[in-house]
Amino acid sequence: MNSGSPYYSHAASHHVAVDCVIFGFDGEQIKLLLFKRQVEPLKYCWSLIGGFIKNNENIEDGVNRVLRDLVGLENIFLEQFRCYGKSDRDPGGRVISIGHYALIPLKDHELNVVESFQGKWFTFEEIPELILDHNQMVNEAKNKLKDKAKQIPIGFELLSDKFTLPELKKVYDSIFERTLDNRNFRKKVLSLGILEKLNEKDKSTSKKGAWLYRFNMEEFEQYKNNEHLLSNPRIFWM
C-alpha cells in the first residue's frame, strides 16, 4: 500500500486523511454539515466528512474527490487550516489528518446530499459531540474563518451569484457571532467598490424588496493590489 519510495524506504509511513468543516449559509445563519459515520470504529457517530489520500493523489485533489463523491460538491471555496497529528488521535489506527474548511452557498447546492448520506445541517449551537478531535477541528475552523473574513471579503463565497445586503450582513453576523451595526456595515461594504448593484430586487423576504448585488471579481483584484495589503503593517495585537 506504500507508494514505493526509492530513497526513503527506511522511513515510516502513515495513513493520511483529509477532514472537511463545511460551512453553509441558509439565508438566516451559517450552519455546519455533519455526517453519521458509515464505517467502524465509531460507526454511526457524528463526524466531519473525510477520507484517505490515495497513492499518487495530490492532497488538494483528494479533498475535492471526497467532496465530490461523498457530498456532490464541486468548485467551492476550500482551504486547509491545520494538520492534526497526534499519534493516538484515532482509535482505529494512526491517521494524520489535514483539516480543511469549505464555504458553500446553500441555495445553490440543494440539500439532497444530506439525505443520501445521512448528513445534517447544524447551527453552531446545535453541534453535537463528534468523534475524535473533530470538535476541536470545528472550533479551529470557525476561528480561521473569522480571521480570514477580517482579511479578505470572503462572505460572498457563502452566497449565490446575486445577493442582497441584508443577506450579506447576516453572513457576517454569523461568522463573527455578533450583530454588526447595519449602517456601518453597509457603508463599509459599499465603500470598497467591489459590489455591482443590479436593477433587480429580491422580494422573497420583504414587501419592499432588497436590491440585488453582484460581487465584481475584477474590481476586487484591482482592490487587492491597492497598497492596502502590501504596505499596511498595522501591528494589531488585538
Add this chain to the structure above:
Amino acid sequence: MNSGSPYYSHAASHHVAVDCVIFGFDGEQIKLLLFKRQVEPLKYCWSLIGGFIKNNENIEDGVNRVLRDLVGLENIFLEQFRCYGKSDRDPGGRVISIGHYALIPLKDHELNVVESFQGKWFTFEEIPELILDHNQMVNEAKNKLKDKAKQIPIGFELLSDKFTLPELKKVYDSIFERTLDNRNFRKKVLSLGILEKLNEKDKSTSKKGAWLYRFNMEEFEQYKNNEHLLSNPRIFWM
C-alpha cells in the same frame, strides 16, 4: 514500516515529513537558517531542515526531535503553517510535508550548530535556490510571520529575555520588510503595558546606552483577555 491499523489497512500510506523555516534575529535583521542536504537525492543542495515522522510519534514531538537532534534547539517558538501534499513534489518519493516555522533568539542559541551541520544563516535577500518546494515554503512562512505579528506581540520570541526597544524595532522592521516610524512604534509598544522597564542599560551598541526591557507574560495574558481579540471584528479587507 506501517503503523499497522486494524481498521484502515485498506488505505494507502505515505511518508510524512516536517520541514522547518527557522527565523533568527542577529541584532540587526532577521535571518533564515538553511542547510546543505546530507542525503540523496539532491545531496548537498540548500534546503530547509526536516525529517520524517516516526511510528507512534506525535507530529509536534517529531518537529521537536528534528530541531533538537539536528540543530540542538529546544524550547523555542514553533508553529505549523501549512501542509504540502503534491504527490510529485519530491523526486525521491511521495512525501507529505508539514511546514513549520520557528523563532529563535540568535544570541542565546549560539551558532555552533551551524558549523557542525553545514548550516548557514541567510538574510532574506541572500536566500539561494532551495530543493523541492522549499522556496515556496519560505515565502509562505514569511507571510505567516507577518500575519502573526499583526495579531499578537510575537517579536519577543526572537529576542533574549532582556532586550532594548531599538532591537525590538529592528525585529519588526525586519518582519514587515519596511522601516516603521520610530516614535509611533515606541508609543504603541509601550502603550500595551506588557513591557517591564529594567534599571539597566545595554551599552553594546551605543555610547548613551538603551534601556533594557523584559516582556511581562502575566500582563500579556491579562491583555489578551481584554475584549480586543474577542469583540473586535474590524472587517479589515485591507
Add this chain to the structure above:
DNA sequence: TCAAAAGTGTTCAAGTTACACCCATGT
C-alpha cells in the same frame, strides 16, 4: 567637541462607533 545612537510630543487625517427615523409595499 563631535559623532552616533537613544529618546521624546504634537498635529492632522482617517477610520470606527454609536445612534433613530423614514420608505416601500403586500396584505
Add this chain to the structure above:
DNA sequence: ACATGGGTGTAACTTGAACACTTTTGA
C-alpha cells in the same frame, strides 16, 4: 392602515501617520 423588513447620515471619538530636535556619552 399597518406591519414588516429595507434603507439612509451625522457627530463624537479613537486610531494611525507624519514629522525634527534634544540628550547622552565614549572616543
